[in-house]
Amino acid sequence: MSAPALDAGLWGLLIGPLVEFGFMRRALVGCIALSLSCAPVGVFLLLRRMSLTGDAMAHAVLPGAAIGYLIAGLSLPAMTLGGVVAGLLVAVGSGLVARSTVLREDASLAAFYLISLALGVLIVSTRGSSVDLLHVLFGTVLALDDAALALLVGTSIVTLLALALLYRPLVLECLDPQFLRSVSRFSALAHYGFLCLLVINLVAGFHALGTLMAVGIMVLPAASARLWVRSVPAMMVLATLLALAASVVGLLLSYHVEWPTSPAIVLCLGATYLGSLVLGRQGLWRGGSRAARRHLQR
Incomplete structure (x- = not known):
C-alpha cells in the first residue's frame, strides 16, 4: 500500500469521523469536558473509598431528572435542576439516617438509591416512550446540543476551580479526616463541597452518558491510574488522559462498528482498567512479583 493511500486510510479511520461530522465533534467536546472534570473527582472518590457511593449517587439523580422530564419534557434546565436536587437530597438524607439510627451510611445509601432508581424508571416508563427511557438510562452523547455542551463545559470549569481551591483539605481528608477536623475549619466545607461536586458531575455525565454509565468515566480511569502511580x-x-483516550476510542468504535456510544466508551475504560490491573506498577504482574519476593525474603 502506498503512503498516500495509507494516510488516507488512517484519516478515514481515526481522524475523519471526528472532524467531518458535526455530531461527532460535539460528542468529542462533551467527552473532553467530562474527562477534565469527572476523572479528577473520581480520584478523590477512589481515595475516600466511596466508589460504590458514586455509583449509588448516579442512580439517585434519576427521579429528580424524571420529575423534570415529567414537568417540562426533555428540557435540559428542568432535568438538570431535578437531578441536582434529588442527588443532594439522597446524599444528605442517607447521612442523617446513618447518624440517627443503627443503620450505617452504606446501608441507608443503598436503600435510598434503590428507591430512587425504581421511582425514576417508573416515572419515565409510564409517562414517556421506550426511546425516552433509553435516552435517560444510556445517554445521548451523539445528540448533544449547544445547551448541553454549555452545561458540560461549565461543570468542568467549576469543578477544576473548586478542586484547585479545596485541594489540600480534600487530600488531608482522604489521608486523615480526624486530623483535618482537629486543625482546620475547612473539614465540613471539603466534605460537603466534594459531595456537591460529585452530584453536579454525575448530573452532567447523566446528560451525555446516561444514569447507568455516568459513573464509569469517574471510577474506571481513577482506578486505572492508581495502578500506575502513587501521588495524587x-x-x-x-486519570484524565486515560478518560480522554478511552472516550476517543469509544466514539470511533461506535461510529465504525455501530455500537451504542455510551457502552462503547465505558467498555474502553473497562479495557484500560483490566490492562492496568495486569500490567500496572501496582498490578497483578509486577505487584504480585514483589509480593512473592517479600514472601520469600521472610
Whole structure:
C-alpha cells in the first residue's frame, strides 16, 4: 500500500469521523469536558473509598431528572435542576439516617438509591416512550446540543476551580479526616463541597452518558491510574488522559462498528482498567512479583 493511500486510510479511520461530522465533534467536546472534570473527582472518590457511593449517587439523580422530564419534557434546565436536587437530597438524607439510627451510611445509601432508581424508571416508563427511557438510562452523547455542551463545559470549569481551591483539605481528608477536623475549619466545607461536586458531575455525565454509565468515566480511569502511580497529582493527570483516550476510542468504535456510544466508551475504560490491573506498577504482574519476593525474603 502506498503512503498516500495509507494516510488516507488512517484519516478515514481515526481522524475523519471526528472532524467531518458535526455530531461527532460535539460528542468529542462533551467527552473532553467530562474527562477534565469527572476523572479528577473520581480520584478523590477512589481515595475516600466511596466508589460504590458514586455509583449509588448516579442512580439517585434519576427521579429528580424524571420529575423534570415529567414537568417540562426533555428540557435540559428542568432535568438538570431535578437531578441536582434529588442527588443532594439522597446524599444528605442517607447521612442523617446513618447518624440517627443503627443503620450505617452504606446501608441507608443503598436503600435510598434503590428507591430512587425504581421511582425514576417508573416515572419515565409510564409517562414517556421506550426511546425516552433509553435516552435517560444510556445517554445521548451523539445528540448533544449547544445547551448541553454549555452545561458540560461549565461543570468542568467549576469543578477544576473548586478542586484547585479545596485541594489540600480534600487530600488531608482522604489521608486523615480526624486530623483535618482537629486543625482546620475547612473539614465540613471539603466534605460537603466534594459531595456537591460529585452530584453536579454525575448530573452532567447523566446528560451525555446516561444514569447507568455516568459513573464509569469517574471510577474506571481513577482506578486505572492508581495502578500506575502513587501521588495524587499524577493520579489526577493520568486519570484524565486515560478518560480522554478511552472516550476517543469509544466514539470511533461506535461510529465504525455501530455500537451504542455510551457502552462503547465505558467498555474502553473497562479495557484500560483490566490492562492496568495486569500490567500496572501496582498490578497483578509486577505487584504480585514483589509480593512473592517479600514472601520469600521472610
